[in-house]
Amino acid sequence: MTRRTFARTLRRHGRDMLLVAPFVALFTVFCLWPVLRSAWLSFTEYHATAAPRWVGWQNYADLFADDRFWRALANTSLYMVAVSVLAVVLGLVLALAFGSQSRLHQFARITFFLPSVAGGVGAISAWKWLANSEPYGLFNSVRGWFGLEPVRFLGDPSWSMVILVAIGVWSVLGYNMIIFVAGMRSIPADLYEAATLDGATRWQRLWHITLPMLRPTLLYVGVTGMIASFQVFYEPYLLFGSVDAIGGPLDSALMLVTYLFDYGFHQLDLGYASAAAWVLTTILFALTWLNLKLGRASEAH
Amino acid sequence: MALALMAAAGCAQAQKLVVWMVGDDKVTRVLQPAVEAFKARRPGVVVEVRDVPWADAMSKYSAALASRAGPDLITGGTTFGIDLGAKGALIDLNQRAPDLVRLLEQYAVPGALRSVRRPGGVMHAAPFDMHLQLQYYRTDLLPKAPATYAEFDAAVRQLRAGGARGFAQQWGNTSWLGFFPYLLQAGGALYDAQCTKALVDSPEAVRALNYYASLYRQLKAPTDTWPDADGGLENGAYPLIQSGTWLLSSLDIARRKITGRWAAAPLPAAPGGRNTAFVGGTVMGVTSFSPNVELALDFMRTVYQADVTRRMGEAALPLGLVWLPGGRADQLEALPLPPAHKQALLTQLKDTEGPPNCPGWQRLSESLTRAVQRVVLADGDAQHELSQAAEKMNRALVGGR
Numbered sequence: 001m002t003r004r005t006f007a008r009t010l011r012r013h014g015r016d017m018l019l020v021a022p023f024v025a026l027f028t029v030f031c032l033w034p035v036l037r038s039a040w041l042s043f044t045e046y047h048a049t050a051a052p053r054w055v056g057w058q059n060y061a062d063l064f065a066d067d068r069f070w071r072a073l074a075n076t077s078l079y080m081v082a083v084s085v086l087a088v089v090l091g092l093v094l095a096l097a098f099g100s101q102s103r104l105h106q107f108a109r110i111t112f113f114l115p116s117v118a119g120g121v122g123a124i125s126a127w128k129w130l131a132n133s134e135p136y137g138l139f140n141s142v143r144g145w146f147g148l149e150p151v152r153f154l155g156d157p158s159w160s161m162v163i164l165v166a167i168g169v170w171s172v173l174g175y176n177m178i179i180f181v182a183g184m185r186s187i188p189a190d191l192y193e194a195a196t197l198d199g200a201t202r203w204q205r206l207w208h209i210t211l212p213m214l215r216p217t218l219l220y221v222g223v224t225g226m227i228a229s230f231q232v233f234y235e236p237y238l239l240f241g242s243v244d245a246i247g248g249p250l251d252s253a254l255m256l257v258t259y260l261f262d263y264g265f266h267q268l269d270l271g272y273a274s275a276a277a278w279v280l281t282t283i284l285f286a287l288t289w290l291n292l293k294l295g296r297a298s299e300a301h
Numbered sequence: 302m303a304l305a306l307m308a309a310a311g312c313a314q315a316q317k318l319v320v321w322m323v324g325d326d327k328v329t330r331v332l333q334p335a336v337e338a339f340k341a342r343r344p345g346v347v348v349e350v351r352d353v354p355w356a357d358a359m360s361k362y363s364a365a366l367a368s369r370a371g372p373d374l375i376t377g378g379t380t381f382g383i384d385l386g387a388k389g390a391l392i393d394l395n396q397r398a399p400d401l402v403r404l405l406e407q408y409a410v411p412g413a414l415r416s417v418r419r420p421g422g423v424m425h426a427a428p429f430d431m432h433l434q435l436q437y438y439r440t441d442l443l444p445k446a447p448a449t450y451a452e453f454d455a456a457v458r459q460l461r462a463g464g465a466r467g468f469a470q471q472w473g474n475t476s477w478l479g480f481f482p483y484l485l486q487a488g489g490a491l492y493d494a495q496c497t498k499a500l501v502d503s504p505e506a507v508r509a510l511n512y513y514a515s516l517y518r519q520l521k522a523p524t525d526t527w528p529d530a531d532g533g534l535e536n537g538a539y540p541l542i543q544s545g546t547w548l549l550s551s552l553d554i555a556r557r558k559i560t561g562r563w564a565a566a567p568l569p570a571a572p573g574g575r576n577t578a579f580v581g582g583t584v585m586g587v588t589s590f591s592p593n594v595e596l597a598l599d600f601m602r603t604v605y606q607a608d609v610t611r612r613m614g615e616a617a618l619p620l621g622l623v624w625l626p627g628g629r630a631d632q633l634e635a636l637p638l639p640p641a642h643k644q645a646l647l648t649q650l651k652d653t654e655g656p657p658n659c660p661g662w663q664r665l666s667e668s669l670t671r672a673v674q675r676v677v678l679a680d681g682d683a684q685h686e687l688s689q690a691a692e693k694m695n696r697a698l699v700g701g702r
Contacts, residue, residue: 048367049388049589068667133525134466134538155475155524157678242526245476245667249524250674265359266381267664268366268388 042274052271059275069276071251072259076230078161079255083168083229088221090169091176092214096206099181109181113174124238127167128154131239157252160240164253167235172228176221183217184210219295226291227284233257256280317347318596321365321372323358323583327620328376331430332604334612339603346596366390366590373591374600376429379416380656380663382584386425387660391586395424398598404605405628412580413627416655420495426586427601428627432545433653434472434482434578435645436566437531437552439559442540446566450512453541453569457520460540468516469523471530471544473579475677477669478656482579483509485654486571491669492694496659499694501669502687510683514676524678535559543568545581549642550623565642567649580653582627604628611635661697668693 010017042059044052063069098108115123130138131153140150153159187210195205211218236255240248246262247254256276264273322328329350336348351372353361358377362385365371377385385391395402405414405427413428438446443460447453457467473479484491489505492498500506516522523530523539531548533539535556553560570576585604587597603609610629614636617624625646626632633647656662672690675681 047388048363049385049390132529133523134529134533136532136536136538152524154526155528240526242476245526245670245674248526249475250678251671265363268359268363268384269664270363270367 038274041271042278044271046271047268059272063275072254072256076256080229082165084225086169087172087176092180094177095180115171116175119171157250160252183214187213223291319372320350320374321353322376326352331613331617331624335604335609338609339600369590373593373597376583376585382426384663391425392589393423395422408631409628410630412653413655426584429583429585431582431625431627433580437542439540440564441562447569449570466538468541469528469530469539477666480513480673482577483513485577486575491657492659499691502691507683517677554621565645577652578649580655665694
């Protein structure tokens with residue numbers, strides 16, 4: 001760019017640039033720089049107490065050689081698939097069942113949406129009480145009414161994922177439902193009228209109108225749900241983790257973010273934790289790209 | 302002139318000592334007697350004490366370490382203190398304050414002191430407060446606390462036969478920490494004295510792990526990471542539990558239904574006679590980037606004075622805490638605790654051991670936890686699992702991850 005064209009650009013867009021400058025500055029300092037710095041740190045040995053020492057790909061090699069990392073990845077993938085699929089399917093079912101403006105449906109929507117605003121540590125504490133492994137835990141009390149033996153929900157590795165998925169789906173179900181209801185409201189009513197005149201059944205209208213028209217919404221809910229569930233942290237940490245066993249029984253609740261948190265903030269191995277974070281970022285990037293690609297392909301179709 | 306005035310004002314500014322303590326706001330109130338005693342000796346110094354919740358401690362400390370700015374003194378979990386020291390974040394007390402180390406050698410709980418002393422004498426932190434494992438039992442459901450493994454086994458079977466669920470371990474359940482006392486009671490160890498070799502695959506360790514697993518397989522102890530053992534003690538599901546000394550103060554506050562119907566006792570002894578309990582808690586150290594190292598060391602000397610320690614213990618009681626000075630075991634006798642509780646505590650203190658003082662243990666503890674859990678939860682073979690853990694621990698000792 002010559003000096004003259006630069007001056008012209010500045011004259012033309014100077015005010016715009018000035019307006020976005022605070023955001024750009026904040027974004028650079030608090031987002032871009034830390035991300036780039038963590039990329040660099042992932043190639044170093046860094047314990048926060050001394051200057052980072054360059055180790056090349058060693059952190060990544062160690063990470064891929066650690067069977068706990070693979071366990072965390074497998075757990076996280078299973079959790080992501082289960083929560084994403086169930087939350088989308090059940091959210092859609094709820095949206096179809098309670099999508100009207102009747103008072104009953106509005107009340108139902110509020111009820112299902114509540115977990116999305118009432119989440120956090122308090123909700124996990126309530127779940128901990130519900131899933132208490134003793135006979136006086138609520139789930140076990142209910143089992144007791146039917147003469148069933150109490151189940152060790154929080155102490156048996158085979159139950160860890162079931163409990164986590166149940167909480168994950170419970171916490172996003174209402175949100176997905178609201179997004180789907182909004183998406184369905186944007187579908188032109190005349191499409192349904194025309195289809196009804198042509199003799200389409202309820203099922204055919206759903207399959208041939210609602211679902212195709214909801215594709216962008218489905219894509220949005222799917223992608224954001226997958227990203228959020230891949231970053232699951234506080235649910236497994238609060239329910240199963242302890243200082244001396246962060247992944248719960250037999251690491252059955254060890255997730256990628258818990259894993260990197262453990263290395264980064266319990267063991268101060270920040271270089272290694274950065275490598276884990278970058279693997280997580282790469283996976284999320286690939287998943288998002290794949291989703292968008294599939295979404296665009298089906299849109300074109 | 303103005304510059305001279307500014308310089309004079311700077312010189313006149315009070316020296317400030319910043320202390321970060323893990324825990325809630327109560328821990329800072331426990332330290333107040335030490336702050337007051339220190340201020341009496343050093344009137345010009347301002348002492349700022351902040352509490353750092355356990356959940357945030359690691360991230361806050363690491364941020365402070367990375368920026369090389371922050372507290373002059375910190376308290377933290379025992380292994381965290383050792384690891385921070387190994388990474389150069391804490392000064393070596395042995396080198397900078399040998400008088401304090403000599404005092405601790407004389408008065409600290411030996412097991413707690415061994416945990417913070419590296420082979421060769423380097424000591425980056427001093428035992429501050431401590432908790433140790435004890436047995437708690439319902440006096441109306443169990444005539445006396447079991448004193449041996451055989452008595453323990455008989456008591457739990459009897460409780461189960463009577464409709465209760467039996468025994469629950471709370472602190473460290475199904476992890477290395479829960480297994481650790483059984484390992485020592487059997488005569489085993491995690492490492493050799495010089496931290497050159499892992500010993501967790503010894504015959505003693507295998508025997509200990511098989512016994513520990515039998516608590517879950519045969520006596521059906523709960524396997525949750527942190528079972529609701531005190532709740533079970535209250536409602537009678539678990540009339541016999543094993544947990545930390547914090548229950549000495551919290552049971553009568555949180556479990557009022559059983560006030561006067563529970564007691565504490567030392568752990569049951571193994572056939573060899575040992576009843577070692579785990580001792581944990583927090584340690585205190587001076588950060589290596591502190592601009593006030595000498596002042597901070599002087600504060601530590603104040604903390605470990607006999608009368609100050611005693612007043613700190615007394616200050617904790619109205620807050621509903623039992624504050625046990627790991628660095629001044631001689632002051633435990635003076636703590637105004639109920640005599641039966643004190644007796645149990647002092648008896649158990651004769652055989653306690655903290656986490657190993659070998660660098661990297663915090664990271665490696667996971668491999669032992671996994672071995673323990675494979676045997677307890679997945680019927681794994683103790684010898685095989687412990688050998689794998691030992692292999693990983695040995696690999697780390699020679700520089701591997």
